[in-house]
Structures are given as C-alpha cells and as structure tokens.
Amino acid sequence: MKKKTPAQRLLLLGLIAFLLAGTATLAQAAPSRADAANGEAVFSARCAACHTIGKGKLVGPDLLGITTRRDTAWLTAWIKEPEKVLAAGDPIATQLLAEYNNIPMSNQGLSDAEVADLLAYFTSVDSPPADPAQTVAPLPEPLTGAAKILALNGDSDYGEKLFTGEAPLLNGGTPCMACHSIEGVGLIGGGTLGPDQTHLYTKYGREGLAATLGTLPFPTMQGIFAAQPLTISEQADLLAFFARADKQGQPRTPLNLALALGAGSAFSLACLLGMFFFWPRQRMSLAQRLRKNGKL
Amino acid sequence: MNVRVHMSMLFHLDKCIGCHTCSIACKNLWTDRKGAEYMWWNNVETRPGTGYPTQWENQEHFKGGWKFEKGYGEPDAISLRLHSRAGALAKLYYNPDLPSLEDYYEPFTFRYADLFNAPENTQQPTAIPISMVTGKPLHIESGPNWDDDLGGSNLYARNDPNHAGLSDEVKAALEEVDRVVFNYMPRICNHCLNPACVAACPSGAIYKRAEDGVVLVNENNCRAWRMCVAACPYKKVYYNWNTGKSEKCILCFPRLETGQSPACAHSCVGRIRYMGVLLYDADRIPSAAAVPDEKLVAAFMDTLLDPSDPAVVAAARANGIDAGWIKAAQDSPIYKFAKVWKIALPLHLEYRTMAMMFYIPPLSPVMSAMKDGRVRLELDDPDQDFELFNHLHKARLPLKYLANLFSVGNEDTIRRILRKIYAVRIYMRRKTVDKNIDAATLQALAEAGTSPEEAEAIYRLTTLPTVPERFVLPPYHREMAIETLRDPLSHKGEAGFGYNQPPRRGE
Incomplete structure (x- = not known):
C-alpha cells in the first residue's frame, strides 16, 4: 500500500473537521426556528375561545404583553401542561385561578413545536419588528363566532331540547345530558362524567360561555365535538338555555366531607350497637327451646 | 296412562x-x-x-x-x-x-x-x-x-x-x-x-x-x-x-344396580324390610296430590297400578319398561301389602309429597290393666285374644296417634288395618296352637274383611319369607342404558386389545 504524504493527510483531516462542524451547526439551528404565522393559526384554533390579544378578558386573561409580564420558561411550562403547574402550587397560577372564577386552563395537548410557535407569535405581537413595512396590516375586524352568537337571540326551549337530546344536534354530536346535568332537568338528572352545569352561565360569563361553546376546548369534549361541532344556531339556543337555567337558586355549596363522614360513622355505630342489643335474642332452635323450657 | x-x-x-x-x-x-x-x-x-x-x-x-x-x-x-x-x-x-x-x-x-x-x-x-x-x-x-x-x-x-x-x-x-x-x-x-x-x-x-x-x-x-x-x-x-x-x-x-338390596334392608336383623317394584301412573300425580285431606289416602292408592292388568302391562311396555321389571312388579311384596291386602300406608301423606316408602302400623303390647280385680293376663285365652280385636280404642298406642302418622288422621283406616292383622293372628293361633278353627275366629276374619287364604298368605309373607321373597329386585340391565349412549358393537371385528390410540380430549 502506497503511503500518503503529510500534505494529503492534512487535507483529509481538514475536510473531516469541516464536515463535522457544518453538521453540528445545522443540528443546532433546526429547533430554534419558530414560526410566528403557525403560532397565530394555533392561537385562533385552540386559545381564542378563552383568550384575546388586546380585546379584553374572556374566560381567561387578555394576552397582550404576556411575554413582557411572564418569563418564557414559565409560559412554556404553563401552556404545555397547565394542570401540572397548578398542582405544583405555582403562586402565579394559583392567583390566576382565583382571579378567573376557579376555571383552570385546560391542557390543549400542544406539541413542543406548537408551543414554541405560539411563543414566537406572542413575541412578534408584543415587540413589532423595527421595519414598519414588514408589519402585517390590521385586517378589518370580522364578526367572530362568539359575537355572532351573542347577536342571535337563541330559543331557550329548543336549547333545552338540544341539551336533553330530545332534538338531535345537527352535526351528530352527543347530547350534553349524556355527561352533564342541570338541576331540574330530566327525572334522574344527567350524566356525571362532566361537571354540573346549572350555574355555568355565572361561572363563565355571557361572552366567555359564547366563546367556549364555539370550540369546546376541553380534551374530553374535543374527542367528541372536534369532528362534529355545534352549529351557530345551536350554540345560541344552548346559550339562552344556560342563561335561563342559571336563574334557579344559588350555586350549591359543596357537601361538607367531614360532616358526611362523621354522620355515616355515627349511623354505622348505632346500627352495630342495635345488633349487639338483639344478638342474644336470636330465635332459638326448637331443640334448644325444648331443653330450656320443657315445652315449645 | x-x-x-x-x-x-x-x-x-x-x-x-x-x-x-x-x-x-x-x-x-x-x-x-x-x-x-x-x-x-x-x-x-x-x-x-x-x-x-x-x-x-x-x-x-x-x-x-x-x-x-x-x-x-x-x-x-x-x-x-x-x-x-x-x-x-x-x-x-x-x-x-x-x-x-x-x-x-x-x-x-x-x-x-x-x-x-x-x-x-x-x-x-x-x-x-x-x-x-x-x-x-x-x-x-x-x-x-x-x-x-x-x-x-x-x-x-x-x-x-x-x-x-x-x-x-x-x-x-x-x-x-x-x-x-x-x-x-x-x-x-x-x-x-x-x-x-x-x-x-x-x-x-x-x-x-x-x-x-x-x-x-x-x-x-x-x-x-x-x-x-x-x-x-x-x-x-x-x-x-x-x-x-x-x-x-x-x-x-x-x-x-348390581342385584343387591340396600344396605339398611340387607342388614336388618328383624327382617322388617321388604323391597319391591311398584307401577304407577304419572298422569295421576297432580290430581292425587291436590285433593282435600280426607281423600288423600284413596287418591294416592289409585295412582298405584295393578301390574297384572293387561292394559297396564301393555302401557308399561309402550313406555319402554323392561319385561323383567314388570315381572318384578307382579311379584312385589310391597304391592301385595299395600294394594292387595291394604295393610300398608306411606308416612304423612298430608305433606302431599306422595311418599313411596310404606309402613305397616304396629300392634300395641299386651295390656296389663286390671279388670274386675284381676290382671288382664289372668283372663281366659279367648277373651285375651279377642280383647284388642273388639276394643281397639283401648290399645295402648292410641288409634288417633297412628292415624296422625299414617292415614292423615283417619282412625277408621288404621282400625281396619289393625283389625285385619289381629284377625290373622287369632286365626293362625287357632290353626297352629289349638288345631281348631272355631266359628268365632272365622267370623272375626270376615269382620276384618279377609279370608282364611288371605290370612295364610299374609302370615307367610310376614313371618316366613325367604330373602328372594322379601327383596324382589328387578334386573337393572345397565347394559341397555349404556347402549343408548355407546354402540357395544363398535369394537366388533377388532383384534383383542384394539388399537393403541392416544385418548381423545374430553374423554
């Protein structure tokens, strides 16, 4: 085998080093390319039901200036898995929960890339690029779904029929009552998979509820309604029905667990004591009676 | 039928x-x-x-x-x-x-x-x-x-x-x-x-x-x-x-099924037990169970059929009953005691389960009560013999008690049975001890509804039966029952021990 000259060897080594470095640069650059346009699409699909940017509070807060108020790490964690942040007792999250009627933000199941896109979108809104030519010209405000629903005057009676399933949902969704109940509707109430909706209207507010009905942004409901959403008129009817249902009485206070447990234990104990009293008075067998009393 | x-x-x-x-x-x-x-x-x-x-x-x-x-x-x-x-x-x-x-x-x-x-x-x-x-x-x-x-x-x-x-x-x-x-x-x-x-x-x-x-x-x-x-x-x-x-x-x-009587009957020291076949009409069971108390005994006895009646035999054969069983039913000591001589009854028919084990009611022991200052045993033999026959209400075991056990409370049924058994006793005592059957004895037999021939037969089956007379067991023919499930000729033509085959699953 012919030996390589020192110059050839140096050239080969340089080539390898160049290739390696290039690959490493490419690998590092790939994930950092967030797409603000995609982020906007994700926002309108998943977040707009509860949040606005610069148009005031709905179910959740207005997100204008969010990147200046919160740091990126917190936002990433919160958007990705809000229930974990809450469970960890994060002070900001806890305060927000209290502020917004105890309605927790639901996990939207976003990928890491989608979260990064969202953050890029928020950043682009909060700090517009220096070049004014590149800013997106604000479009004329279209009438959003929520506003349309609010403009329509829904029929609360038909809303009740939709809720109970007496009238079918046009796109084939499951009637609300399968999983939710409302006080006074149905003989034995509705399902218990979802929360009681008697005072949903107070909890979410008129605008918030209207926005929520459009997208139903809850993981469990998404499984049913993503492919077969409520129509605009159905949303209006249901909104009217929820408004009517809300008027009956005050929200029920949750059962005092300690009191219920205590009362149950006391009742069981009383029964046991009663058994103890009757135990020696069990019916004797005929033979025992005969031997004890000499007759039956 | x-x-x-x-x-x-x-x-x-x-x-x-x-x-x-x-x-x-x-x-x-x-x-x-x-x-x-x-x-x-x-x-x-x-x-x-x-x-x-x-x-x-x-x-x-x-x-x-x-x-x-x-x-x-x-x-x-x-x-x-x-x-x-x-x-x-x-x-x-x-x-x-x-x-x-x-x-x-x-x-x-x-x-x-x-x-x-x-x-x-x-x-x-x-x-x-x-x-x-x-x-x-x-x-x-x-x-x-x-x-x-x-x-x-x-x-x-x-x-x-x-x-x-x-x-x-x-x-x-x-x-x-x-x-x-x-x-x-x-x-x-x-x-x-x-x-x-x-x-x-x-x-x-x-x-x-x-x-x-x-x-x-x-x-x-x-x-x-x-x-x-x-x-x-x-x-x-x-x-x-x-x-x-x-x-x-x-x-x-x-x-x-192997031709032996049940262990309790086989071992009975007093030889009180008899085994036999009875033919009954299954169609009559509902009507015999659902009758008022006073008709129970008669209705029950009506469900038992006469095995010598040609119509019954034909119906039995039509129902697939083996001739050996019909023969055993004709020789059955149970049939004789219960239906021919009518001195055996089942226990507590008022439960309406229609019990199929039969009992001959027991006689009472000799009475020793005093009469005219004399102990009963000092009376003359004829008086003694006829005492209980004529005065069953004086028996130590009350008729009503036996009636409650065997005849749904009907004392007349029990009285008829006991009188027949006493009559047989008196007749056989006259015949074997005195060698002289007087008119009073024959009249007692007639009063009890029996005859010298029947009394003799009751006596023979009560006191002197042989084992085959006590236990008239039918041929069970288990091979016939097996034939309904398996073909006994399935191995015909095979040599000796058959073929060496692994057992099939489920067998």
Whole structure:
C-alpha cells in the first residue's frame, strides 16, 4: 500500500473537521426556528375561545404583553401542561385561578413545536419588528363566532331540547345530558362524567360561555365535538338555555366531607350497637327451646 | 296412562326391634366422612317422640312439603309451603326455616387417648366427649335417637307433634307406668312421587331418575342454597358443611344396580324390610296430590297400578319398561301389602309429597290393666285374644296417634288395618296352637274383611319369607342404558386389545 504524504493527510483531516462542524451547526439551528404565522393559526384554533390579544378578558386573561409580564420558561411550562403547574402550587397560577372564577386552563395537548410557535407569535405581537413595512396590516375586524352568537337571540326551549337530546344536534354530536346535568332537568338528572352545569352561565360569563361553546376546548369534549361541532344556531339556543337555567337558586355549596363522614360513622355505630342489643335474642332452635323450657 | 316404575321399601313396624343395625350399616357405607358426621340417611326413631331432627313433623316451624289450596270453583291446587318464587329470591341468602345443628345434634366422639395418657391418679381415667365438628370438649345434650330407652320421654315424647287431636285423658294415660308404650320407626328418604326438595331447588340440582324413581342430588350442580333441606318435610336432605353440597339417601342404587338390596334392608336383623317394584301412573300425580285431606289416602292408592292388568302391562311396555321389571312388579311384596291386602300406608301423606316408602302400623303390647280385680293376663285365652280385636280404642298406642302418622288422621283406616292383622293372628293361633278353627275366629276374619287364604298368605309373607321373597329386585340391565349412549358393537371385528390410540380430549 502506497503511503500518503503529510500534505494529503492534512487535507483529509481538514475536510473531516469541516464536515463535522457544518453538521453540528445545522443540528443546532433546526429547533430554534419558530414560526410566528403557525403560532397565530394555533392561537385562533385552540386559545381564542378563552383568550384575546388586546380585546379584553374572556374566560381567561387578555394576552397582550404576556411575554413582557411572564418569563418564557414559565409560559412554556404553563401552556404545555397547565394542570401540572397548578398542582405544583405555582403562586402565579394559583392567583390566576382565583382571579378567573376557579376555571383552570385546560391542557390543549400542544406539541413542543406548537408551543414554541405560539411563543414566537406572542413575541412578534408584543415587540413589532423595527421595519414598519414588514408589519402585517390590521385586517378589518370580522364578526367572530362568539359575537355572532351573542347577536342571535337563541330559543331557550329548543336549547333545552338540544341539551336533553330530545332534538338531535345537527352535526351528530352527543347530547350534553349524556355527561352533564342541570338541576331540574330530566327525572334522574344527567350524566356525571362532566361537571354540573346549572350555574355555568355565572361561572363563565355571557361572552366567555359564547366563546367556549364555539370550540369546546376541553380534551374530553374535543374527542367528541372536534369532528362534529355545534352549529351557530345551536350554540345560541344552548346559550339562552344556560342563561335561563342559571336563574334557579344559588350555586350549591359543596357537601361538607367531614360532616358526611362523621354522620355515616355515627349511623354505622348505632346500627352495630342495635345488633349487639338483639344478638342474644336470636330465635332459638326448637331443640334448644325444648331443653330450656320443657315445652315449645 | 303414563306408566312408570318405582323401587319402594316397606317397613313392617310390628317386627322392628329398634336395634339400629340399619343406621350403622348406612353410616359405615355412606356417611362416615368429614362434614357428614351428623347425618343419618337412615335413622330409627322411638315413638312417641320428637324424632330426628327434633320435631321434624312440626311444619308450622320447618315449612316442609306442600300446602293445599282449595280452588273455590277453580281446580284445587298445591303450592310449596316454604316459599313462593319471589319469596325464594328474598330468602336466598338467609333462610330462617332451616333446622340448626342443635335440632339435629352436635356429633360427638370420645377422646380415647385420655385413657392412656392420663397421669397416675387415685381414680380411673375417663375418655371425655368431644365434638366431631370443633374437636372441643362437649356437654352431650342430644343424639340421633335421644328418645331411645325413654331417655328423655317426659321432654321429648310429650312434645310429639302426632299427639294432635288426642284428648288430655289419653295423653295422661300414655305416661302411666302400666300403660307406657313405645315403638320404633325407621326412616329413610321417601323418594317421593311429588318431591318438595326437587321443586324448591333453585339450581335444579335434584332430580328423580326415570329408571327406578330414586331421588338424587347432582353434586356437580348443587350450589348450597339449602332450600331442599328446608322444603323436605321429612328432613331427609342434609347439608354437608365440608363439601358445601347437599346429600341424601340414594336408596343404595349402586347396590340395586348390581342385584343387591340396600344396605339398611340387607342388614336388618328383624327382617322388617321388604323391597319391591311398584307401577304407577304419572298422569295421576297432580290430581292425587291436590285433593282435600280426607281423600288423600284413596287418591294416592289409585295412582298405584295393578301390574297384572293387561292394559297396564301393555302401557308399561309402550313406555319402554323392561319385561323383567314388570315381572318384578307382579311379584312385589310391597304391592301385595299395600294394594292387595291394604295393610300398608306411606308416612304423612298430608305433606302431599306422595311418599313411596310404606309402613305397616304396629300392634300395641299386651295390656296389663286390671279388670274386675284381676290382671288382664289372668283372663281366659279367648277373651285375651279377642280383647284388642273388639276394643281397639283401648290399645295402648292410641288409634288417633297412628292415624296422625299414617292415614292423615283417619282412625277408621288404621282400625281396619289393625283389625285385619289381629284377625290373622287369632286365626293362625287357632290353626297352629289349638288345631281348631272355631266359628268365632272365622267370623272375626270376615269382620276384618279377609279370608282364611288371605290370612295364610299374609302370615307367610310376614313371618316366613325367604330373602328372594322379601327383596324382589328387578334386573337393572345397565347394559341397555349404556347402549343408548355407546354402540357395544363398535369394537366388533377388532383384534383383542384394539388399537393403541392416544385418548381423545374430553374423554
């Protein structure tokens, strides 16, 4: 085998080093390319039901200036898995929960890339690029779904029929009552998979509820309604029905667990004591009676 | 006419000496197992007494058997006394009508090792009684026949449910020293025609098998509901606490199928037991069970068919009954005692289960009461002989008592039977001892509705029967039963031991 000259060897080594470095640069650059346009699409699909940017509070807060108020790490964690942040007792999250009627933000199941896109979108809104030519010209405000629903005057009676399933949902969704109940509707109430909706209207507010009905942004409901959403008129009817249902009485206070447990234990104990009293008075067998009393 | 066959047993109570050999034979053969210690598929009761389990005849308490429901225009009907269908469901997990272990007795044995292991002492060691259930020392309060030898008579005999309808005077007389009386009554499962245990079983585990009418518990299907234990008015289904299944007398069918009489009958020292085949009409069972009390005995006897009647024989053959069985039915001692001579009755027909084991009521012992200042035994022989024949109401065992046991309270039925047996006695005494049959004796026979020939026949089968006369066992022909399931010619033409084939799955 012919030996390589020192110059050839140096050239080969340089080539390898160049290739390696290039690959490493490419690998590092790939994930950092967030797409603000995609982020906007994700926002309108998943977040707009509860949040606005610069148009005031709905179910959740207005997100204008969010990147200046919160740091990126917190936002990433919160958007990705809000229930974990809450469970960890994060002070900001806890305060927000209290502020917004105890309605927790639901996990939207976003990928890491989608979260990064969202953050890029928020950043682009909060700090517009220096070049004014590149800013997106604000479009004329279209009438959003929520506003349309609010403009329509829904029929609360038909809303009740939709809720109970007496009238079918046009796109084939499951009637609300399968999983939710409302006080006074149905003989034995509705399902218990979802929360009681008697005072949903107070909890979410008129605008918030209207926005929520459009997208139903809850993981469990998404499984049913993503492919077969409520129509605009159905949303209006249901909104009217929820408004009517809300008027009956005050929200029920949750059962005092300690009191219920205590009362149950006391009742069981009383029964046991009663058994103890009757135990020696069990019916004797005929033979025992005969031997004890000499007759039956 | 739906003719079927039944293996029945007959107990000649006048011959029973109360030795309990039958009980022991049965115990050793079938119930000498863990969980079955307290069971006596065959037991012998001293009567009057409360029996085993205590007061088993008290159906107000134990709710056994069937209840008669008068139709008032509709046909009369019967229903289980234990429960309705809904009631059965409600009581599925707690049945208050079951006898308890105290009602049977806690089975006991003795710790014999104490005799050898006791430390040296001034007194002899004793083997203390221990429970066969718990193994702990036990104060014995009861046994399988606690009434025996008048052991508890003031307690047990006085509370016999069959005292119903007896006047206080008669009841008091039963306890007088010179009038005291008892007889023995062996009991096995009655293998009823209308069994309440079968009707009450929620699992359908009990059945009456077609070939000989034996009522059996399918141990594979039994689910331990114990409704059979409560529903059987004779309390002859027992619950095995070890296996969690019910068990009962099987009439020793493995012995019957091999041509042997049941162990209890085979071992009977007094030779009181007879075995034979009866033909009955299954179509008449519903109407015979649902009749008022006073017609029960007649209706029951009507379901038993004459095996010599050509029409019956033809119907039996049409029903697939083997000629050997029909021949056995024609020779059956049970048929002779119950239908031809009409001196045998089943026990407690008022339970309406239509028991198929028969009893010949016992005679009372000789009376020793005083008459005109003389002891009865000092009277002349003829007077003595005719005394009870003519004055059955004076018998120590009250007619009403026997009627409560065997004839649904009808004293006339019992009187007719006892008079016939007494007439046979008087006739045979005249014939064998005096060698002179006088007119009074012949008249007694006529009054009792019998004839010298019949009296002779009753005498022969009662006192001198051979084993084949007592046990007329039919050929079971198990090979015929097998043929319905397997082809006996399937191996024809094969050489010797067949082929070496691995067993098929499921066999």
